[in-house]
Amino acid sequence: MTSLRGTMRAAVYTTYGPPDVVTIRDVPRPTIKPNQVLVRIHAAAITTGDARIRAWDIPSIVMSIPARLVFGIFKPRKPILGTAFAGTIEAVGDQTTALTPGDRVFGACDNQMGAHAEFIAADPEKNLRPTPQGISNEQAAALPFAGSATLYFLRNRAKLQPGQRLLIVGASGALGTIAIQYAKHIGAHVTAV
Template sequence: MKTSNALTPAQGDNKENGKMKAIVQTEYGSTDVLSLQEVDKPVVTDNGVLVRVYAASVNAGDWHLMRGTPFFSRLLFGGLLKPKIAILGSDMAGRVEAVGKDVTQFKPGDEVFGDLSECGFGAFAEYVCVIETALVLKPTNASFEEAATVPGSALAALQGLRDFGQLQPGQKVLINGASGGVGSFAVQIAKTFGAEVTALCSPKKMNMVRSLGADYVVDYTKTNITKNEQRYDLILDMAAYRSVFDYLPLLTTEGTYLLVGGSAAQFLQMMFLGDWISRISRRKVKYLACKPNQQDLLTLKELIVAGKIVPFIDQCYNLSEVPAAIRHLEQRQVMGKVAIRV
């Protein structure tokens, strides 16, 4: 596994009076609004799974929810003036401590990982209680840290390539932002689909991207990819900071451009003008709307067990260091994922 500082589960938990530690926010702002606090431990519901969190990971969505920007994110998750989500973190891995009477898939002691983005978030804490369909059993060949980096980013990569891009064996895919969280998984998953992968990244990250299996790695500081004569069946854009019109000439006649991440301006352009751009360009132009689900988590687990995808961890922080971890991610220099040791 491409990682270091593997997690050893904490021993001798001392959680008296039903309390736990968590990173909490009560207002929007910089990482200064985050603080380590003692809060009530979740109560197990009839259909809930109580998990002792051993590891989590940081995503771009965490800093957007923390800052409340772009503003439309407040409409999606509630809290126009103050956040309704007090504990951030959507990706986690841990061990089941208790289950409700209606739970059938898990039992105490099971090692699990999952996506909490549709279950109220809450991974930056010592415990979380979620519905069982948000979880799957952790791959035995992955550490808790590694498993915690998978759900959101790898799920986006899988659905982007398979469902939105409909990538087929032998097709050519261009991945912009190939060294980041989603991009590092996208390179590996595209190769499992039998595609030819061209990866775009900064020079200091080229060796890392090559290690993931990319066929061609392009330094965007030296090469203007939009002048490339190569044509691609799919362009997966994780760093959309230039116009989609710059990429359209690179697509085959049946090609697809898919926006996954980047500036709010480009995302809004795709939301409101994507269909129009598709019509006038005669190319498929889309933006990714990821749908967390248990079956895709199982697919990712199988790929990890088979050794076909390997999480790449840039750095690991302790729970109390979540603000520093988010600042590190905001600098956009991360290779792979940032993990949190809980």
């Protein structure tokens, strides 16, 4: 279905709950600031984070309170979920020179959400990277969530070092495949299950 001028289609939720609280609606198309670009989204990941926020399935009471403040106390503050996406540049702001319309990109929009829509406004310096040749939009959309989670746990939390041994359970999944590549890249010994 084609969007009307000035609007776009998006997966919207206005209450927390099961998957059927999400509906497809026409919503205003985002406008870009001078330092932003407008990305036409071709693929977006549905992550565990999206599912947990939509269902309000936060793993601990300690995290539930700050999460409510960020995402909405009684109803969702940001009605369009999605943080990881891939697509093409549709328009660029006046101060943006690194990207041009038609460029293929992938990225993540952090807690601002909004990737489960036809378009998203993004900061090309903070949120986007060029999609590598030979990578589909679907593959590129899976990279931000799995890649950032892998770096967080292996580099920041475990502080994995060259020569250390690492057992990766679930090595064929999104995080597992990236964890193998990261660990091998830094010189760790990997056992994959």
